[in-house]
Amino acid sequence: MPVTVLCDERCHLGEGPAYDAASDTAWWFDIIERRLFEARLGTGEIVVHALPLMASALATVDDGRQMLATEQGLMLRDIATGALEMLAPVEAATPATRSNDARVHPSGTFWFSTMGRQAEPGAGTIYAYRAGTVQALFPGITIPNAICFSADGATGYFADTAANALYRVRLDPATGLPLEAPAVIHRHRDEGGLDGAVVDAEGLLWCAIWGGARLNAYSPEGDPVRSVAVPARQASCPVFVGPAFDRVLVTSAWQHMDEADRAADPHHGKTFLLDIGARGRAEPRARLGAM
Template sequence: MMDNGVSVFSDHICQLGEGPSYDPGSDALFWFDIVNGRLLEKGVGSGALKVHELGLMASALAIIDDARQLIATETGLHVRDVATGRLTLHTAIEADNPLTRSNDSRVHPCGAFWVGTMGKDEGKGAGAIYWFFKGELRRLFSDITVSNSICFSEDGKIAYYTDTSTGLLMRVACDASTGLPIGEPKVFVDHRKSMGYVDGSVVDRDGVLWNAVWGGKAVKAYAPDGALLREIPMPVTQPSCPAFVGAKADRLAVTSAWKGKDDKQRKLDPQAGMTFLLDIPVNGRFEPRVLIA
């Protein structure tokens, strides 16, 4: 373990590790190697790594119930049978557009799922952010280049998101009962003059937002007013997304990636693509279950 409480959770190298999601029922962390179409699973307390080949790009997982998960993929939302791994398309999202895929996504406290998309080549404005709730799908924001940082306050009254290409982390008021935005988004953090890019985020019980800084070798914690509270150095250049883990949700798991690096750059960043645990004081919380009907 490093002096700052960071240790390797899994040394499996992902080209684009993303979308960590913790299941408190099984004490397992799930995460994705997006571009290689893999879902990874490993117990936080103990257990061997399991690699599930999905056959398509996928980026986020939500729990429906003990037997089913909802997976955000390049063609839409699929129900995954936990016992067999079988995927069944539930709701198509941009399935007719082979140039886009899913990206950062998270469940609102009411059970709605915000799902981000983006161009597979990171084409400008090719993506969007959608709202899915009990079978209904709506597009919330268009002209998104890289959808990221989707997360919510515990009471469901605030949503956060970013288009990573802008350097601006946004905040918008939400209807707590539906997860739909109300009012206009406002800038929460202007990261344009800082090193790296705003990637995935989660919000703890105190309203602190924990953000993985892609290209910045750090995880940053922001107070509810946007003030920077602390910065935890990471052993990789491209940390991608955090998740609360453990029986008390009091630790952070953080994925990472080597995508975009040549051989020389990878030698300088040998742990790129591994997944890490941060043993730091965190007042975390478990993700709510998604309501599909």
């Protein structure tokens, strides 16, 4: 399987990759070091933006703005200037938590999560931002990850990495909000834990396996379908990129690795492009205000 190192700059905690097809630009975060990476795939140029606070994921709003999930809540970012504007405070008065995973539902509703900074049990919550309002969907999760959606918007997925449980929930396609309680469809029992995920054009869910140096693909029912290697042990999150959405960008991290661990994992913290023989689809844009 062809693998390319997209970025040699090592991320302490690389996470939250996103792809804007209109500009052929990929984005991802180093949460701990408060950095936002911008990769212009057509030219190979990579720009690293310093941030004034921890942020973990973003969604494109329009050609000039992004919505960022941060430790203070949701913020709007001006792409040209980098200026940040508070959109909706979330757990801003709770210093023990920070933002984590996120993805946009086909309706434009933005799902994002929080978690304890030390992964305190049950400290995380998955939220939805819709029509200018933040709504808590699923509280009491330790490490909420793998947020992603079916193409028709009728199904949502997420994981609790600490429990190694993958959940599926039926959604209202028009709103991206749950219609029932989530159900466990898979429990990961091999090495590593379920981390970030994305759904491909065929409906398979591709999930990074933190500590397992892999991407695993699951059917909508949670059955394992494929597994491909990633050149870093702590693979963290995938997203499909490119004009044909035929490559996968995968972030990684060296968080909690000592010197010996890093020496044994020479590509730790780098960001990769993989040709896995699958195609994705364009990520929806997040919608502001009335919907």
